[in-house]
Amino acid sequence: MKRDFPLKNLTWAIFGLWLVLAGSATTVWGQAPSPALLVLNKEDATLSIIDPGTGKTVAQIPTGEGPHEIAASDDGKMAFVANYGGRTPGNTISVMDLVAQKERRRVDLGALRRAHGIVFAEGKVWFTAEQNRLIARYDPAANQIDWLLGIGQNGTHMLLFSKDRSLLFTSNIGSNSITVLQRGSDPSVWNATNVSVGKGPEGGDISPDGREYWAANSNDGSVSILDVAAKKVVQTLDVKTGHSNRLKFTHDGKLVLISDPGNHGLLVVDAASRKEVKRLNVGRQPEGVLIAPDGAHAYIAVAAEKSVAILDLKTLEVSGHIPTGAGPDGMAWAVRQ
Numbered sequence: 001m002k003r004d005f006p007l008k009n010l011t012w013a014i015f016g017l018w019l020v021l022a023g024s025a026t027t028v029w030g031q032a033p034s035p036a037l038l039v040l041n042k043e044d045a046t047l048s049i050i051d052p053g054t055g056k057t058v059a060q061i062p063t064g065e066g067p068h069e070i071a072a073s074d075d076g077k078m079a080f081v082a083n084y085g086g087r088t089p090g091n092t093i094s095v096m097d098l099v100a101q102k103e104r105r106r107v108d109l110g111a112l113r114r115a116h117g118i119v120f121a122e123g124k125v126w127f128t129a130e131q132n133r134l135i136a137r138y139d140p141a142a143n144q145i146d147w148l149l150g151i152g153q154n155g156t157h158m159l160l161f162s163k164d165r166s167l168l169f170t171s172n173i174g175s176n177s178i179t180v181l182q183r184g185s186d187p188s189v190w191n192a193t194n195v196s197v198g199k200g201p202e203g204g205d206i207s208p209d210g211r212e213y214w215a216a217n218s219n220d221g222s223v224s225i226l227d228v229a230a231k232k233v234v235q236t237l238d239v240k241t242g243h244s245n246r247l248k249f250t251h252d253g254k255l256v257l258i259s260d261p262g263n264h265g266l267l268v269v270d271a272a273s274r275k276e277v278k279r280l281n282v283g284r285q286p287e288g289v290l291i292a293p294d295g296a297h298a299y300i301a302v303a304a305e306k307s308v309a310i311l312d313l314k315t316l317e318v319s320g321h322i323p324t325g326a327g328p329d330g331m332a333w334a335v336r337q
Contacts, residue, residue, distance in 0.1 A: 032058055032098050034336035035293050038079055039301060039308060040067040041325030047081060047096060048324050049334075050308075052292070052299075055322045059101040064092040069158075069330040071120040072098070076336040078140070080125045082115035089113040089131055093138060098334055109145070112136055117159030117170065128156045128170060135159065135170065135181075149190060151179050162206060167228070169213055171201040178204065178215050178224070180231050193231045197224035203246035203289070207271065208253040216244035216258050223247070223258070223269075237274055239267055245287050250313055251295035257311075259300060261285040266300055268316060278316050282309040290331040301328035 036058070037050040045067060049059045064083030072079045081094040083106075091109040096102070109115060113131035120126075124146070125138040133156050137147040154174030161168055168181040168190070176199050181190040198217030201224070206213050213226040221242070225235040242262020249256055255277065258267040264284050268277040283302035286309070290299045297319070298311040307321040308328060 032101065032334065032336075034076060034334070036076070036098065036334040036336075037290075037299065037308070037322075038070055038072060038098075038332045038334055039288075039324050039328050040070050040081060040330040041306075041327055042066055042068065042303070042329050043327030044325035046325050047079070047094075048328075049098065049101065050322060050324075052322075055320070057323070060325060061096060061101060061103055063094045063096075063103070064090055064106060066090055067094070067330065068116050069118045070332045071118045071125065072332050072334040073120050074123075074337065076334040078104075079332065079334060080118060080120060080127075080138075080140070082118040082127050082330075084114055084116055084130075090115060093118075093125065093127065095140060105143070107138060107143070109136075112145075116157055119159050119161055121161050121165055126159060126161075126168070128159050130156055132156075133172075135168070147188075149181075151192070153177055153179055153194060157202060158204060160204065160206065162210060162228075169204065169206070171204055171215060173200050173202060173218070176201065176217075178213065178226060180213075180226075180228075195226055195231060195233060197226075197233060198222040198236065202244065203248075203259070205247050205249050205256075207249055208251065214247055214249070214256060216241070216247040218244050223256075225274075235274065237269070239269065239276065241267060246289040248289045248291055248298070250291060250298070255313070257289050257291075257298055257300075259286040259289050261287055261303065266311070280311070280316070280318065282311070282318055283307065283321070287329045288331045290333070293333055293335060299331060301331055303327050303329060 033051040039048040047061045066084040068084040079096040083090040083092045093107040095104045097104045112129040117128040134150045153172035158171045170179045180193045200219030201215040202218045204215040215224040223237040227234045241260040245259045256269040284304035288301035300309045
């Protein structure tokens with residue numbers, strides 16, 4: 001009996017050590033990768049953190065209602081979700097801790113409604129309040145809104161900075177315009193130019209050389225190409241989309257990808273010739289488009305199929321799908337520094 005007692009203790013000690021190691025293994029497996037693919041699921045009101053190497057969901061975190069767009073901090077540790085809402089206009093931003101994998105806080109925006117386009121720049125979160133026709137800025141360190149700028153255009157929707165942060169672009173769905181904001185000599189002062197484009201501009205992107213801004217017009221199947229320096233439309237392409245949603249340049253500037261949920265397709269356009277290269281069926285209701293950090297693949301959120309399609313940018317063929325929650329749309333990369 002005396003000999004059995006230590007043996008039992010040893011057995012339980014080994015078992016306990018196994019539990020600790022198993023728990024550690026689970027924790028390590030659940031850590032956010034870098035880069036991490038962040039996908040918003042509008043219908044589930046969740047954020048999926050996905051390892052793009054394995055296609056596995058590492059964590060799924062609740063957000064506010066109707067999350068549409070997301071931006072990650074420069075160090076890849078935090079993310080900020082614009083909660084657009086549903087029948088009731090949303091007025092919150094979810095502050096996500098990607099390391100702890102939880103919502104750190106939900107910021108009440110008060111009278112600011114329908115938060116949508118969102119970017120992280122200069123340590124702060126810039127976002128559109130679509131219903132209020134303005135851009136606002138949230139300071140996460142102070143946990144407060146510290147700046148507002150009225151645009152005066154209907155349906156201020158998406159938001160995009162130039163690389164040097166001297167220009168800020170918004171698409172205004174209801175006013176059929178793009179607002180180009182340029183910083184003056186005083187960095188806090190922005191000069192606005194409203195440029196008329198096609199009907200219902202939504203997604204847009206700046207060419208890698210910074211010379212052009214392409215606007216995907218959701219309601220007339222066209223793309224408006226703006227000369228950034230001149231702040232005017234220099235060409236309109238009839239790309240025959242059913243309802244274009246998002247538009248992205250590849251990193252080398254050679255191709256432009258346009259999601260077309262109206263026709264359940266993805267359009268690939270040659271940026272130099274302005275000609276269609278290919279039209280792919282990536283699944284039902286493709287929405288968000290994101291280019292991988294290494295430029296080798298594009299990721300397309302396929303809302304009606306609860307997945308993200310992976311497009312090989314060399315072959316222009318779909319190489320796989322990653323399962324997500326319901327209604328995937330906005331996406332971003334989180335790269336840990």
